Structure formats: structure tokens, C-alpha cells
Amino acid sequence: MELLENIKEAIRSIKSNWLRTILTGLIIAIGITSLVGMLTAIDGMKAQIEESFSGFGANNFDVRSKNLSGQSRTMEGVREKQFPPVSFRQASEFKDSYSERGLSTIYCWITGAAEVKRGSETTNPNTRIVGVDENYLLLKGLDLERGRNFSNVEIRYGNNVCLIGSEILTTLFENHEDPLGDYVSFFGNRYTIVGVLEEQGAVGGDSGADRNIFIPIENASRLDQTGNFRYTITASASDPTKMDYEMGQATGVMRQVREDRIGEEDSFEVIKSNNVGESLEEVAGYLRIGGFSIGFITLLGASVGLMNIMLVSVTERTREIGVRKALGATPKKIRQQFLIEAIVICVIGGAFGVLLGIGIGNIVASFVGPGGFLIPWMWMILSFVVCVIVGLISGVIPAIKASKLDPIEALRYE
Known part of the structure; x- marks a missing residue:
């Protein structure tokens, strides 16, 4: 029940400042868009090229x-x-x-x-x-x-x-x-x-x-x-x-x-x-590594930005943290609240980034040739896992900082 209450509190905190939430989510969305978009485009192009080659070698x-x-x-x-x-x-x-x-x-x-x-x-x-x-x-x-x-x-x-x-x-x-x-x-x-x-x-x-x-x-x-x-x-x-x-x-x-x-x-x-298919899979593998590397670097920058915003949020809410501690909130609950808040922001941004990435990836793949709409379930699941990890990494330092605030000093903060 404590976890559920922390999630509700994190959502209430996000709703209280939509602009900051949207800007923070966009940082994550851009990173996820680059990751999912590149991997979707690579898989889409590979599928269309394989279809073109199916008549000589792949089958x-x-x-x-x-x-x-x-x-x-x-x-x-x-x-x-x-x-x-x-x-x-x-x-x-x-x-x-x-x-x-x-x-x-x-x-x-x-x-x-x-x-x-x-x-x-x-x-x-x-x-x-x-x-x-x-x-x-x-x-x-x-x-x-x-x-x-x-x-x-x-x-x-x-x-x-x-x-x-x-x-x-x-x-x-x-x-x-x-x-x-x-x-x-x-x-x-x-x-x-x-x-x-x-x-x-x-x-x-x-x-x-x-x-x-x-x-x-x-x-x-x-x-x-x-x-x-x-x-x-x-x-x-x-x-x-x-x-x-x-x-x-x-x-x-x-x-x-x-x-x-x-x-x-x-x-x-x-x-x-199927020498054609094997060669194509080998090339696609290298492209996936390159796409994942670029997406990872983008997400790394996004996590630094998110961490900075969360640290600012801790400073802005110092008095709120002091009130919570004065009412009996333990350092563990304070840490959970900020960690969950960071994860929720990442998941919201990640969901938007996944949708945008799938669209962009399929559009890019369509330039190779007409083909069906590809939904990369594996990359979608991977993206949400990455979002949770990024949220944890980005929120852990601000959460620890918030949990260590002295309640008396926090209440005095203006």
C-alpha cells in the first residue's frame, strides 16, 4: 500500500507542474525516439530487402x-x-x-x-x-x-x-x-x-x-x-x-x-x-549495434538532463520535504517518492517516444520500398525497460539528497 500511495503522490506532484513534466518527458522521448526509430527502420528495411531477394537465394x-x-x-x-x-x-x-x-x-x-x-x-x-x-x-x-x-x-x-x-x-x-x-x-x-x-x-x-x-x-x-x-x-x-x-x-x-x-x-x-539472407542479417546486426549505440548516447544525455531537473525539484520542494518528515515520513519513503516520480516521468516520455519512433522508423523504411507497417514489440519492451533504468539512475541521487535533508532546516527554507 505504501508503494501505491507513493505512486499516487508522484502523479499528483507531476500534475502540479505540467510544464516541467512535459519538458522533462520530452528529453526522454527524444532519446527513445532515436533508439526505437533507428531499430525499427533497420528491421523494416531488412524485411523489405529480404522480400526483394526472396526469389534468388533466401528461399x-x-x-x-x-x-x-x-x-x-x-x-x-x-x-x-x-x-x-x-x-x-x-x-x-x-x-x-x-x-x-x-x-x-x-x-x-x-x-x-x-x-x-x-x-x-x-x-x-x-x-x-x-x-x-x-x-x-x-x-x-x-x-x-x-x-x-x-x-x-x-x-x-x-x-x-x-x-x-x-x-x-x-x-x-x-x-x-x-x-x-x-x-x-x-x-x-x-x-x-x-x-x-x-x-x-x-x-x-x-x-x-x-x-x-x-x-x-x-x-x-x-x-x-x-x-x-x-x-x-x-x-x-x-x-x-x-x-x-x-x-x-x-x-x-x-x-x-x-x-x-x-x-x-x-x-x-x-x-x-541462403547466403543473401545471412549476409543481410550480418549487415543488419552491425546497423543495430550502431543504432543502439547512438540511441544509448542520446539517452545518456537525457538521463543527465533528467537528473539535473530532479535536483532542482528537490531544491524547490525542500519545505515540502520538511513538512513530510515532520509528519513522520521516513527517509526510505522520501527516496521512494522521488525515485517513483522520476520513473513515472521516464515512462510517460518513453511511451510518447516509442510511438514517435515507430512512426518515423516505418516512414524511413518505406523509402526502400513499399511494405507493411512494422511494430517492433521487442524494441518496445526494451525501451520501457530502459526508461525504468534511466529513471532509477537519474532519480537516485536527487532521492538520496532529499532523504538526507534535516526536517528542521527544511522547514526554515524559503
């Missing part, structure tokens, strides 16, 4: 050979069981069976050290040759700058055609030359260029797809003289919200294709290929 998973390094590993004295790599025939069977559920693509890395020639021009021996099918560009999010994708006939019969990256175009062709219909040579064969990929760019000195040449997967399989090529299938989940279920279905299809017996472990791997 895909890979079905591939186990132990891609080709070297057996020993764990706790037990050598890991070796399984044969996924063959082109098995990958094709899986693609046909999975087509009822969604799209999938087969690809294989042939080499990363090819030398490509065109007349007298030659690339460095660092060109990557990749065998792909007609769905590869769609599922990997690659766009053509000019030309076209492989036709069904070219994929089926493995014609000598290719798609080249922007770096290959720059190395082998002059600015005024049209590469479409021209020829490049590698592996002793001549390939007709039917398309050029848009420049992708990459991080860390790697040119990504810009240094790649893509050939039909059937053509690539004919280059596999030793049977050492490792074919990977990337499948797109028909329902992104049921990724685990879709991966389970794909596992069942591949076990049937690979003829894995009941009770035996999978002779292949099914893993999420």
Missing part, C-alpha cells in the same frame, strides 16, 4: 555430394564414411521428380583456372567454367545485359554455346565490338557467345560471376572424362515459410534417386543456400 537450398573436399575425415578415432558423388544422371532424375514441387537447377564447377582465347586475345588462366541449365540464372539472381539464355534445345543436346561475364567481355572485346554470335575457345573447343551477364561485382578482390563462362550442363557432362565432376542441385522452396518441410521432401526424393536403404544415413547433403 533456396542445395542438394549436393557429401564431403565436397574429397578427403576423408577422422572424428574421435572413427573415419568418416565415404559416399560416391552425385552424378549427372542422378541430378537430372532429381530435377525431373522435384519439378512437381518447384524449380530446381543443376550446375557444376568445371575449373577455376581456364585460359580463354579469342583470336590473338587471351585471358589470364583464372577464368571459371561452369556448367548450368536453363533455370540457373533465375534461381541465382543473375541478369543478362544483352543476348539471351540457353534454349531448351541447346540444354538438351549440349550445343557449344556459352554465356560470358562482364570481365571476360572487357578482356577479349573492344568497346565497339558486339560479342553476340562471336566465338571464344577453351578446352580445345570453340563456343558461340549467346549472352553477356550484367556486371555483378564482388567483395575482397573476387570478381564473382564477372569472371565466369557458363556452358550447357549437358555439354559440361561430356567433358567429365574421369567422372570426378561434382554436380550440385539448387532447389527453390514452393512455400518459403515451410523451408524445413520442403528440404525434407527433397531429401526423400534424393534418397529414392540414390537408392539409400531405410535406416542408413543420407549419402548426400541438403543445406540452406
